[in-house]
Amino acid sequence: MAWQFYYAQHTIALASHIVLEEVGAKADLHRIDFGTAEQRSADYTALNPKARVPVLVTEHGTLTETPAMLVFIAQTFPQAGLAPSDPFAFAKMQEFNSYIASTLHVNHAHRMRGYRWSDDEAAHASMSAKVPETMAASFAHVEDWYLDGPYVLGDTYSTADAYLFTVAGWMKGDGVNPDDFPKVRDHYLMMKERPAVQRALEAQFAEMG
Secondary structure (H helix, E strand, C coil), X not given: CCEEEEECCXXXXXXXXXXHHHHCCCEEEEECCHHHCHHHCHHHHXXXXXXXXXXXXXXXXXXXXXXXXXXXXXXXXXXXXXXXXXXHHHHHHHHHHHHHHHHHHHHHHCCCCHHXXXXXXXXXXXXXXXXXXXXXXXHHXXXXXXXXXXXXXXXXXXXXXXXXXXXXXXXXXXXXXXXXXXXXXXXXXXXXXXXXXXXXXXXXXXXXX
């Protein structure tokens, strides 16, 4: 069976989409419209009660978290080499992906989804105002500690690079100047040239005009 991949534009789902393209997986694409709150519909929450993207439905079952999805795709297609076989290198990839999921992505979400943490509108404004600072700190950590270059794992391309490319695309919207982080900026520009990245972007935004 073909896998079923559910995504929304301008979301973290792009990372998994890129990796699907990198490995050549057969997946039917389903765009979820956040503008109409489709992610809260009964049909979609039957797949993912968290009402978020992405979702990957496979012959084994359903996955709903990006780090799990990335490693599943990579290990299902080992010939693509997107997950190191060396245990320590694999752990370093997972360390980076966990940092993106647990810290950087959460910092980003404070800009427009403060309602997840507070019912106080003043608190929402305060959280949003803090985002340029917290996101800059997150990218500084990536720049100084994680991005060995040219890829996150040095000379080894992995799922971590698709993840970093996706969140680096949020920098300007979050009030972060990419030029302050030249390694992250150069990585983003390099990734934009990869055919798999271009195919994923074209597929996600094909109907935007």
